[in-house]
Amino acid sequence: MMNKPIIALDFPSEQEVFQFLHHFDEKLFVKVGMELFYQEGPDIVKKIKDLGHDIFLDLKLHDIPNTVKSAMKGLARLGVDLVNVHAAGGKKMMEAALEGLEAGSDVKRPLLIAVTQLTSTTEEQMQKEQKIPLTLMESVLHYAQLTKEAGLDGVVCSVHEAKQIAERCGEAFLRVTPGIRLLGGDAHDQKRVATPDYARQNGSSYIVVGRAVTKAENVVEAYKEVCRLWEGN
Numbered sequence: 403m404m405n406k407p408i409i410a411l412d413f414p415s416e417q418e419v420f421q422f423l424h425h426f427d428e429k430l431f432v433k434v435g436m437e438l439f440y441q442e443g444p445d446i447v448k449k450i451k452d453l454g455h456d457i458f459l460d461l462k463l464h465d466i467p468n469t470v471k472s473a474m475k476g477l478a479r480l481g482v483d484l485v486n487v488h489a490a491g492g493k494k495m496m497e498a499a500l501e502g503l504e505a506g507s508d509v510k511r512p513l514l515i516a517v518t519q520l521t522s523t524t525e526e527q528m529q530k531e532q533k534i535p536l537t538l539m540e541s542v543l544h545y546a547q548l549t550k551e552a553g554l555d556g557v558v559c560s561v562h563e564a565k566q567i568a569e570r571c572g573e574a575f576l577r578v579t580p581g582i583r584l585l586g587g588d589a590h591d592q593k594r595v596a597t598p599d600y601a602r603q604n605g606s607s608y609i610v611v612g613r614a615v616t617k618a619e620n621v622v623e624a625y626k627e628v629c630r631l632w633e634g635n
């Protein structure tokens with residue numbers, strides 16, 4: 403069975419989150435990111451968890467190893483299912499993140515993944531601004547390899563790199579892919595986008611979907627359409 407699509411709750415307040423969740427009579431896999439977490443604080447995570455939804459806490463930690471370790475120890479106590487860091491923080495930082503998570507978890511630690519190249523980045527931008535003299539695919543594969551060596555569970559990447567990562571790092575190494583759009587949908591600030599059905603065909607383990615659902619006229623219909631395409635029905 404396919405993993406549930408992860409719905410990005412990119413809302414500015416608790417009120418808007420609950421308004422959105424109220425439309426659904428099933429349990430979702432949701433993502434709490436910077437917008438919501440920085441405005442509502444850790445309590446919002448507990449409240450969403452209490453409703454029975456699974457949570458990806460997307461704070462993309464990127465700092466010195468000791469700081470990331472301590473922060474992860476605290477985040478582990480929130481009881482989330484998935485958390486992330488930036489692979490660009492390096493192998494030692496990722497190892498420290500894992501140690502912190504393990505130290506802060508009572509029973510099962512959350513899965514830990516690392517962002518490779520953001521889906522809003524193009525190859526040209528990466529080469530010019532980050533001064534990385536590689537193709538985008540090579541850079542993503544390099545970060546995926548580094549993440550695997552650090553012992554993490556997988557990466558965030560675009561659908562377009564998912565298959566190659568599975569070949570390089572193994573099927574069990576997760577490919578979590580944002581930048582998902584329905585056919586003809588506005589890409590907004592995303593650059594490396596794909597549809598849910600292409601994500602299935604190209605080896606994504608999880609898709610992350612925000613505006614294609616949250617900004618839809620009928621959010622439940624949009625969610626169902628994403629599920630239908632992702633599951634291949």
Ligand SMILES: O=C(O)c1cc(=O)[nH]c(=O)n1[C@@H]1O[C@H](COP(=O)(O)O)[C@@H](O)[C@H]1O
Binds near residue numbers: 520612613
């Ligand atoms: O880590 C992420 O979740 C993430 C990584 C990435 O490379 N690109 C990316 O879009 N995201 C997140 O995925 C969500 C995508 O939202 P939409 O573009 O509205 O579908 C946002 O909440 C982003 O913060």
